[in-house]
Amino acid sequence: MTRIERDSVGEMNIADTAYYGVNAARAQENFKITDNLLDTDFIISLAEIKKACALTNRELNVLEPAIATAIVRACDDIIGGKLHDQFIVDPLQGGAGTSSNMNANEVIANRAIEYLGGTRGDYSIVHPNDHVNKGQSTNDVYPSAGKLTLLKKVPLLMAQLDYLETTLLQKSDRYQDVMKLGRTQLNDAVALSVGDEIHAYYTVISRNHQRILNATNELLRINLGGTAIGTGLNSHPDFPQTAAKILREMTGFNFLPSQDLIDGTQNVESYAVLADNLKTLALSLSKIANDIRLLSSGPLSGIGEYRIPAKQNGSSIMPGKINPVIPEIVNQCAFAVIGNNTTISMAVEAGQLELNAFEPVIFYKLLESFQYLTRVIDTFVTNCLVDLEPDPQRCLENLENSTSLATDLSKVVGYSRAAKIAKDTVKSKDDFRTTALKDGIPEKLVKQLHY
Structure with a gap:
């Protein structure tokens, strides 16, 4: 059984059960792009925004209380996990998010109609535009719901960063006494401890952690009540403040109206700031993963100073080969986040005049980046870093076979003579101390050399 619904394009048969x-x-037909549906948190956020708007309109006496109450009940159903299968629009869509906004309006309206004793599709009882979308536009609803969704993802990422930082600090403390060779430009440099090397990883991650938290503060400014372009057309003048207050009470996030609603509607650079910080975190994670891959390389013919857990066979043809698959997945997720940042940057720049029409791809890619980073940090820590350990014997071996003592010696004999001894060490294959003695450096001084 079907019902006939009409829009500006014409008539369409809709299943009675829908x-x-x-x-x-129509959007489902037009936008068959990703084979995905809207993120579950995004669906809930849309319902929370619609609920806040219904409560706002009721408080401002511009929406009949019985209709507002029915809309709130319908929103609560969605917030509670019901009717999610009725959100059928691809997250990538033309129209600046209008299709997802109208999907929410229609689902909420039809559920509210049922609560008022009517039949789905009888929009004379509750209308998707006139009632559910009252005092709103896609251009303030969709970005507000998107920001709320992103804020819900932040604690998940922060928890994984805490896990990562705690693990790195523990490793740093444990291996403070294990000395190894430091390298610059992949060549022998001077010594440091394994603990100090790992502590530097902790430091850069903690810095990234704080950057992301700072960037998310910009998401707390929302343009609800600005309607189409920020002028507030068709919305009560007290709508922005009232809606922000109600949303604060509902969600616990400290939402405030945009300081300039027109600016808040047309300019979306806050997403670029957040994406840049996610990208920077990805770069830092990838660098750490690269270091661990290099330092654990071999295991017999490479650097071999770190040991990482074997997680799976590394080859279908080479028996016993184990690859650094966990650092490799960190690299790949980082590449994806970096690519997402480029997409987001282009979408932010492409906004024209009073609206940026490309928020669907911005949110899609931001949410994807949050997911990749949150999950890959978990697997990096759980499947690699927790069981990461140095090979003290190999560390000492590489250190003794290096020319790193030349730097300490240069304080006494000067740069040029120390450089000559270093060069002779490489040629002779002797260790640095032996070469220094052959060059006439007093044995007492050679024994005093330290890393």
């Missing part, structure tokens, strides 16, 4: 309507159905 809570979505003609707008969502």
Whole structure:
């Protein structure tokens, strides 16, 4: 059985069982892009925004209380996990998010109609635009829901960063006494401890952690009540403040109205700031993964100073080969996040005049980056870093076979003579101390050389 619904394009048959309507159905036909549906948290966020708006309109006496109450009940169903299968629109869509906004309006309207004793599709009882979307536009609803969704993802990433930082600090403390060779430009440099090397990883991650927290503060400014372009057309003048207050109470996030609603509607550079910081975290993670791959390389013919856990066979043809698959997945997720940042940057720049029409791809890629980073940090720590350990014997071996003592010796004999001894060490294959003695450096001084 079907019902006929109408929009500006014409008529369309909609299944009687459907809570979505003609707008969502057309979008489903038009935007078969990713084979994905809207993120679950995004669906809930849309319902939370719609609930806040219904409560705002009721408080401002511009929406009949019985209709507002029915809309709130419908929103609570969605917030509680019901009707999610009725959100049928691909997250990548033209129209600046109108299709997802209307999908929400239609589902909420039809559920509210049922609560008022009507039949789905009878929009004379509760109308998707006139009632559910009252005082709103896609251009303030969709970005506000997107920001709320991103804020929900932040604690998940922060928890994984805490896990990573704690693990790195523990490793740093444990291996402070294990000395190894430091390298610059992949060549022998001077000594440091394994603990100090790992502590530097902790430091850069903690710095990235704080950057992301700072960037998320910009998400707390929302343009609800600005409607189409930020002028507040068709919305009560007290709508922005009232809606932000109600949303604060509902979600616990300290939402405030945009300081300039027109600016808040047309300019979305806050997403670029957040994406840049996610990218920077990805770069730092990838650098750490690269270091661990290099330092654990071999295991017999490479550097071999670190040992990482064997997780799976590394080859279908070479028996016993184990690859650094966990550092490799960190690299690949980092590459994806970096690519997402480029997409987001282009979308932020491409906004024209009073609206940026490309927020669907911005949110899609931001949410993807949050997911990649959150999950890959977990697997990096759990499947690699927790069981990471140095090979003290190999560390000492590489250190003794290096020319790193030349730097300490140069304080006494000067740069040029120390450089000559270093060069002779490489040629002779002797260790540095032996070469220094052959060059006439007093044995007492050679014994005093330290890393």
